Amino acid sequence: MLDTLRRIVQEVNNAADIPSALDLMAKRVRDAMGTEVCSIYLRDEEEQRYMLMASEGLKREAVGKVSLGLSEGLVGQVGLREEPINLEDAFTHPKFHYLAGTGEDAFHAFLGVPVMHHGKVLGIMVVQQRDVRRFDQSEEAFLVTISAQLSAVIAHAHASGVLFDQLGGGADLPSFYDGLPGCPGAAIGYGVLLFPEADLASVPDRDVEDVSEEISRLDDALVRVRQEIRDLAERASRSLGAEEQALFDVYLRMLDRHALPAEVIAAIREGQWAQGALRTVIDVHVHNFEMMDDPYLRERAADVRDLGRRVLAQLQSQTRRHIIFPDECILLGEDISAPMLMEVPRERVRGIVTTRGSRNSHMAIVARAMGIPTVVGAQNLPLKKMDDKEIIVDGFRGRVVANASAELKQQFQEIIAEEESLQAGLEKLRDEPAQTLDGTRITLQVNTGLMTDINRSLERGAEGVGLYRTEIPFMVRDRFPSEEEQRVIYREQLAAFAPHSVTMRTLDIGGDKSLSYFPIEDENPFLGWRGIRVTLDHPEIFMVQVRAMIKASEGLDNLRIMLPMITSVIEAEEAQHLIHRAWLEVRDEGLDVSMPPVGVMIEVPASVYQARALAQRVDFLSVGTNDLTQYLLAVDRNNRQVASLYNSYHPAVLHALMHVVEQAREEHTPVSVCGEMAGEPSAALLLMAMGVDVLSMNASNLLKVKAAIRQVDISFVRRLLNEVLAMDNGEVIGSYVDLQLTKAGLGELLRNRKVLA
Known part of the structure; x- marks a missing residue:
């Protein structure tokens, strides 16, 4: 039976289109089960009915024409109950509804199972037989298994907007392809497919x-x-x-x-x-x-x-492909590498879409640094059909739109114009302090990792670097960079932002960040060998990096070193010992450098509950809200199956942040936030109300956050914080915060959370 299942699934997945896939499924299932009828009904949301879309055994002319209401007949009952219905004689069931013109009057035995995806009924699969008999448990289990496989095919078609288009619906309807937001913003342009050679x-x-x-x-x-x-x-x-x-x-x-x-x-x-x-x-x-x-x-x-x-x-x-990049170009690819991106004329790129990758991929980091609207992980996007087609990139929501209607395109054009106008209006705030109307001041810094980040950050008035991702220079090489190579890179960052501080995170690999020349094989990478665990196991790598950092700070004295993925006091102390040893070695070589402040990242629940103990031992704490939210909620935000559960406004996240700030305050240890929350105006205001000292974000978000801070009183934001800390629903909290800030006149700054049509 397993071989049969494998063959059916493989055939269906290789079908040319949805009608072919459904017809194949109906035929193969009927033959495999030795029954007389297999039919597939799909749910049409617009009509609120189940449409007969494929059948082997019923009259062919009924396909595409016969339908049932969502609560009508046995098909409707399967959908309502969301479980199989197995009857030896369907005619005797009170919900039986005869469908004239299908020829089903000869069939008594009935087995129907729902086709479900993410808790939603997409359709119903039915097998029927002339005999009055009950399908046995193995037959029922087989049909349930098959329906689970079919759900992926149908969900794919639903998500891309081609389901009822291919089945005979409107040919001019827009197609929507969902992915994950890589960089906020909206763009309209023509697709240019970048594909590797010999693939x-x-x-x-x-x-x-x-x-x-x-x-x-x-x-x-x-x-x-x-x-x-x-x-x-x-x-x-x-x-x-x-x-x-x-x-x-x-x-x-x-x-x-x-x-x-x-x-x-x-x-x-x-x-x-x-x-x-x-x-x-x-x-x-x-x-x-x-x-x-x-x-x-x-x-x-x-x-x-x-x-x-x-x-x-x-x-x-x-015939080496000579790519012609149009003036309004949307780069497309399975997984565009950062070098490929850097080869494209920046002035022509409006947006980026990949079918693979995550928000933390090197390319996504580069895209955010360059401020290019990006969608990653749009798995259902038919790349081969998108080359040279007009495409809309919705980086706010993580969605790609093809074949957009005139009205939808107009809506996005207005959003793009509003964003450009808003950004131009914010430029005047570059040299203004991030200070509330009643005088509370906070430091705004930037997250960097590339040389291209420097100019963008300084142009927006950054007051230093709250997170310099040192892994990026490692990721773009085919070997570990030498101490001198690292020193040169770090010196450029430190010198560019002096006298403001630059917080350099030690090598943070593992999880979804890998080095081709230092592969890490983990069954569960996010709970495996990553961050400080790797570098403490390889002090030869750690010491070279720290020595390069300290040497690069000579005469500038603006270096801060930050340790990632700390889960215990022992890890922090061991790393501090190595840093102190590296500093003494550099001093012995004749360089007059100060011992840099050392801090730890709070990004796992263990460090939240050891915040005070850690604050007693280090010079600062920095909260990485991306990983902290992920670990607190047990949600991999790069997994499309559960990404919707990732919510930084979840009460557990807000209370964890509040706890860290309160514990650090007891030890007079400053706290910064360098995760995505810091760059979202509404979340940034809540963090400021908690008492966070520094917010660090992508340069593209800095002026929006500064504008939001300068339009409110700290007393208003603190009242708002107290109100939401008493709430128990993250979705409600997010909506309530947006509503209150919109009433306060900040509506245009909250665009990055607006849900578009």
Whole structure:
């Protein structure tokens, strides 16, 4: 049964479109269960009905025409109860509703299961049989398992807005693709797909310009690949037996003009460019091999895939893609690297969208530093269809819109204009203090990690750096940077912001931040070997970095060192001992440098409850609200399944922050916040009311936060804080804070939390 399930799921996932997927599912399930009818009803939210969208066994003409209300008939009952209904004779059930024109009057046995995704009913799958009998438990379990697999396909289509479009609905409806916000902002532009070389899966669809020229390119590529295979066979003859060498003959036969290439040429003649035609043909053959029962034949899929890559590499080598970036460009890719981003003319990039990655990816960090609206993890976005298409990037909500209506496009154009106008109006605040109307002052600093951050930060009046991510110089290299290389990088940061302080976080890798040359294999990376745990286990790495920091501070005296992922007092003390030793070593080398202040990051529950003990031992505390919220709520915010549960206004988060500030105040130890909350105007005001001394954020948010602070009295914000600390619902707290601040005249500054249509 497991093999049957695997084959069905694989076939459905490889279907060309939703109608094909549904038809395949109905046919395969009917055959696998040996029953007479399998039907699939999908929920149409607009009509509030279940539509019959596929059936094997009922009359074909009923598909797409017959429907039931959400509480009508046995199908409606399955949806209402959100559980299977298994009846030996459906006609005797009081909720049975006869559907004329379907031909179901001959079938008595009924088994219906809901197709659910994220707690929502998307449709109903039904099997029926003439006999009066009850489906057994194994049959019911099989159908429930199949429906769970189908839910992903339907949810994908729902999310992308193509479900009822493909099933015969409106062809001009906008399509929405949800991801995660990478950098707030909105943008409209034309997609430019960046894809790695020799990666078949990334090749986009593109219309052919000259059929003869494309075929000629393919022929040239095939000549080179055939020679490459012959050369490999020649080298292999010295070490392989005759049986293994025969594989190369198979490769050459597959590359014969009348074999795979003939199919590629046929696809080119149908209007597809050579690379896209190659991808289509290879995908079909790989799929066919993978569906075979024989394990040996299934393995041949890898051979076909390898051949495809070789031909693609030759096609790309002879026609290196010269990318033309339009004036309003939306960069698209599975996972755009930071170097790829830096090669694109900045003045033309309006937005970025990736189907993989997270908010903490190197690219997302770079995008925020550059202020480019970004959506990451938009898994359902059909990249190959988006090249050169007009796209809207909603970085506030983490959504991509294609085929937008004129009204929707106008709405986003207004939002973009408002943001530009707001930012221009805020520029005058650059040199003004972050001070409330009744005189309470707070320091606003920036989070940095790239050289491009420096100018943007200084232009916005940053009063130093609250978090310098030292892992970024490590991430862009293929080896650990030397002490001198690190010293030069750190010196540039320290000198640029002097005399303001620069807080440098020691190497923070692990979790979702990895180094290609220092791989960390963890089954649960966020609870594994990361942050200070790595560097304390490798003092040779830690000492080199700290020595470079201290040397870089010579004559400036504005360095502060911060330790990440501290979970115990012992870790802090051990790291402080190493830092003190590094300082003495640097002094012994003749450099006159001061011992820098040392602080710890509060980002796990353990450090929250040891805040006072830590405050007694270090010079400052800095709260990383991103990880702290994630760990307190047990929510991976980069996991789309649970990202909606991530809420910085959750009462547990607010009370934890309040506890840290109160405990630090007892020891007269300053507290800063360097997580995303610090850069959100409404959250920043609450943090200020708690008594936080420093807020550190992305440079693009600094002037908004400063503007919000300068428009309120601290007494008003403290009253607001006391009110929300008495509430027990994070969603209610967020809405209430926004409402009160909007009433106070700060509505335009809260755009980064506005939900768009």
